[in-house]
Amino acid sequence: MSIDLHKDYFALFELPRSYRIDREALERRYLQLQQQVHPDRHAHLPDAERRRALQWATRVNEGFQTLRRSLARARYLLDLAGVDAALETNTAMSPEFLMEQMEWREAVSEAHQAGDVDELEHLHRRLRSAALTVEDELAVLFDDRPDLDAAAETVRRLMFLEKLDQEIDEALAALES
Amino acid sequence: MALLQLSEPGMSAEPHQHRLAVGIDLGTTNSLVATVRNGISVCLNDADGRAMLPSVVRYLADGGVVVGREAMQAQSIDPRNTITSVKRFMGRGLKDVTHIESTPYDFVDAPGMVRLRTVQGPKSPVEVSAEILKNLRQRAEASLGGELTGAVITVPAYFDDAQRQATKDAAGLAGLNVLRLLNEPTAAAIAYGLDNAAEGVYAVYDLGGGTFDISILRLTRGVFEVLATNGDAALGGDDFDHRLFCWSLDQARIQPPSAQDLRRLLARSREAKELLSHASEAPIVCKLGSGEEVNLTVGRDEFASITDNLVRKTLAPVRKALRDAGLRAEDIKGVVMVGGATRMPHVQKAVADFFGQEPLTNLDPDKVVALGAAKQANALAGNRSADEDWLLLDVIPLSLGLETMGGLAEKVIPRNSTIPVARAQEFTTYKDGQTAMAFHVVQGERELVSDCRSLARFELRGIPPMVAGAARIRVTFQVDADGLLSVAAREMSSGVEASVTVKPSYGLTDDEIAEMLKSGFDHAGDDMGARALREQQVDGERLAEATRHALAADGELLEPAAREKIEGLLGELDAAVAGSDVGKIKQALTALNRGTEDFAAARMDKSIRSALAGQKIDQLEV
Structure with a gap:
């Protein structure tokens, strides 16, 4: 029971x-x-x-x-469908995506070091809109033209963005205290 | 406790039976007790008609203890034995205590928690707090005319586990049954929300004597959902007094004074602070032991400017809480002000500027916490009436995690998770043939374990020898509705298990509590034995009655053999209750409680399913 x-x-x-x-x-x-x-x-x-x-x-x-939460829900849908998204081990992403990630990361770390709260908040908003685009893709891949393998890859991209989001939050928190 | 009749969930099974329950605001500066009378929350006053009990305890040389106003009046003549603001020391070691140089106490750095040396020997902050709670319990019992079933005691939302445990221990010492430790801003929100039928997202800004909390809550159709909470457990009105005190020393160009002078000057500083909430300037006049005289005048603007950084220090947690809730200042519909320190005009102005609206001050900021706690106590005791259909969904204030390699803390349950919550994480062995694994449970937001608070350690033994990385060890954290954590570890292939219910290393040991209880009762002359027997008999009668109810209502859920077994245990309990052997009653109670476990689970499921009826019940299979 x-x-x-x-x-x-x-x-x-x-x-x-x-x-x-x-x-x-x-x-x-x-x-x-x-x-x-x-x-x-x-x-x-x-x-x-x-x-x-x-x-x-x-x-x-x-x-x-x-x-x-979009990411948790997407992962849960993959889980229910029995798709192993290999989220922790499979980090093979397209070079363009990885390059973009590095640029984001640098921007965050520069703003953090400069103590630029406005810039961090601006990055936060930009990231949010980037995440929304990825979430729209997920809606298509899960609901409209189901393609779970493609969905799994998109979920991995969303995870990168989420991680970045946390880093911005931490940077902001660190600047405030 | 009893297997009561399950009616509507959350409603009392026996509406005519009112259980005496109170809410207690155990504050840094003042404490209050409140109860619900005829559906309305009221503070209970002392014999002089005053609701607020100054949180001051004086130990006398003859073994007596004085609590409250009388003790407060003695603070400058007997500073060492007159303990104020003891809440600041709860669950704290010597190194955690701020402004230690301006307290007149003689601290002893005992393991875990500081002690204060008094004329009656070293006292733990838990014992001092227990004196305050005992005073309030006696006030409540005299006023309500009977023994209390239980109490909800409020704590700052940002209190960590050690501070919470210390508060619980103090309540136990004071002879109180703790129904729940409730976060102060949440208590205030309950009082405010229920009185105003509020809906929407509210912020509660709670600046008390020694602590600061900010909570963001959503109120929807009677549900109080805490979205985020943050704060500073060592920032409060006391710090404003202290700042003014330092300013006075500086202005008067005097040396750091004796303990008596220090108390006098601090008291004058506090009075000046309070006066400045209504007046544009205030005097600080004080004759020192040396014959020197301090004679100063402080203006409201001067005071605002020397304490401006304290006010700004409260805004960082506010921003963090908003970010955790995913909200902006303009999303907040109203800001409820709590705590006497929010009476300072420059605090109100800073909050108004930050949120872009005037804060709500229509409830007495000193009483609102106790009033909300009383409502929660009433509900938890099972007294709620049909029209009191509300629910509180609270969060944990600080992240909970485990120590991993290299002294790093890995978060298992992040802060601001709604409770109850469970989370599992898998770990593996790092050496070939490793048969044991040690776990260190920590609390806090920092990356290094050494910066977090240590809650517990335990070991999983008997892991079958395997190559490194082959064992799968699943560690499950469960936080219950009280915010208490239990942790279990299980090796998945062999099924070996270990678990621990977290009792933080900063709390007192059970032996210490037992010892304090004993000496406390020796002194008070309470007849513990008779009280314990009465309590057990009442519990026994309740369980027996409820079990009969349950058998009559849902007997069909049981196989004949199972029913017979329960009836046998019931007979044993009846016999034990008729006697006067506490141990026997306890034994029979436990046996019946255990014996009805499966039956109770089946009834609970049935009740929840029928409460959710009309919905697809087959999908709710558990």
């Missing part, structure tokens, strides 16, 4: 299994589920019930976090 964490989150959140997602429906369902399962609703009950509520609520949180 243990909770299977690989059980389909789309079903739990009553959403079709696709990359494009109805964000509002996802959030509404999330709050509705937590209203039912959260341990605080069962805090006055004995240990066994509370433990069960804990498992449920943990799973609902995990599902929500997986579905609401």
Whole structure:
């Protein structure tokens, strides 16, 4: 009777299994589920019930976090389809993409060293729009003309961008403290 | 506890039975206790009609302890034995304490947490805090006319695990059952949100006596969802007093004074600070032990300028929290101000400028935290009524991780993750034939383990010998709704396991707590034995009654043999409750609790499924 964490989150959140997602429906369902399962609703009950509520609520949180973020959702879709994206080991990317990455990275590190918060925030916005383009590609590769191998490669590109995003955040945080 | 009747989730099974529960704001400068009466949250006053209890404890030579206003009045005549702002020392070693030179205490650097040497011997900050909590418990019990079922105690959102554990230990020492440690800004948001039926994204700016927190919350149809929290656990109103105190020393050109003078001048500085919230200038007049006299006047602008960097220091965490929430200042619908220090006009102005709107100050910033905590206590005790259909989704303030090679910290659960949360990560062996692996659990945002706080260490043994890198060791972190972490490690091929429930190394050991409890009760003369028996009997009766309820309602979920077993255990519990052997009752309670585990899980699933009915139940299989 243990909770299977690989059980389909789309079903739990009553959403079709696709990359494009109805964000509002996802959030509404999330709050509705937590209203039912959260341990605080069962805090006055004995240990066994509370433990069960804990498992449920943990799973609902995990599902929500997986579905609401583009990268996590894309990886989850690949996982459900049984495609091994080899995300950690396969880093073979096109030379143009890698070159672009290096340029980004240099720009971030220069702005960081110069203590230029405005430039970092500008880079943040540019990166966000670059990520949006990649996310649009993913929508096509998952939902319109399904091609999971191509999707897996696009997911790897998105991971690079996400990493960069974190680096900008860290640089900004470092400048503030 | 009892296997209560499962009705609507979150509703009390027995609505007529009101359990006495309180919310406690254990503050750096002042502490308060509040409860929900007829659906309304109210602060409970002392005999003089005052809600605020100064967080000051004085130890007397005759073994007595004085708490509150009376203790505060003694601080300049007996500074060493009169402890103020003890919250700053909770869960802290000597090296973590800021402005140590301007405190009059005689610190002892005990392992884990500092101690303060008093006329009654060295006291841990946990013991000092327990005196404050005990005073509030007695106030509440006198006012409510009975023993408390439990309490929600608030802590700064940015408190780490050691500080939280220390707070929990203090509550235990004070004889309080802790229903939940609740983050202060979240408590304020509950009080504000429920009173104003607010919807949208709010920021709570909480500048207390010794700590600063910022929380960003989304309020949607009765759900309080914390999106991000940040802060500085060592920045508060005290620092503004201290800045003004240093300015006075400088202006008056005097040498660093004695402990008594220091206390006097600090107190005058604080009064001047408070006066400046209403007046454009304030005097700082103080006669020193040496006969010298300090006679200064400070203007509001001067004060604002010498403390400007403190105000700016609060804005960095605000920016970080907004970034973590993925929001900008203009996305915030309202800013709730909490903590007495937010009364300073230049703090209000800085916040207004940052968010581009006037902050909300319609709730008393001193009381709002306790009022929110009372609402949460009421809900957790199972007293909520049908119209109180709200829920809180909180986050962990600091990342949790493991030490990896080279003394680096690898994050397993990032800060601002909604709890409860579980996360697993796989590791492998690095030597051929390695049969054991050590794990070091840490908390914090820094890259180096030495800059993070150490929470626990444990070892996984009995890994079958394999070549390096062949073993697959899965480490699972689970944080429950209390924010408490447990970590388990499992080698996947052999199934060997090890786990630890994290009790931070900065807390007190169970033995120390037991010792303090014993000496505390010896002194207070409480009849512990009788109280323990009564508590066990009540628990036993509750569980027995609830089990009968459950059998009547959902007996069909059980095989006849399983039912018979539960009925047998029930009979044993009844017999034990009728007697007066605490150990026997405890044993029977545990046995019945264990024996009904599967039954309880089945009932919980059934209840959740039927609550979600109308939706495709078969897809919710667990």
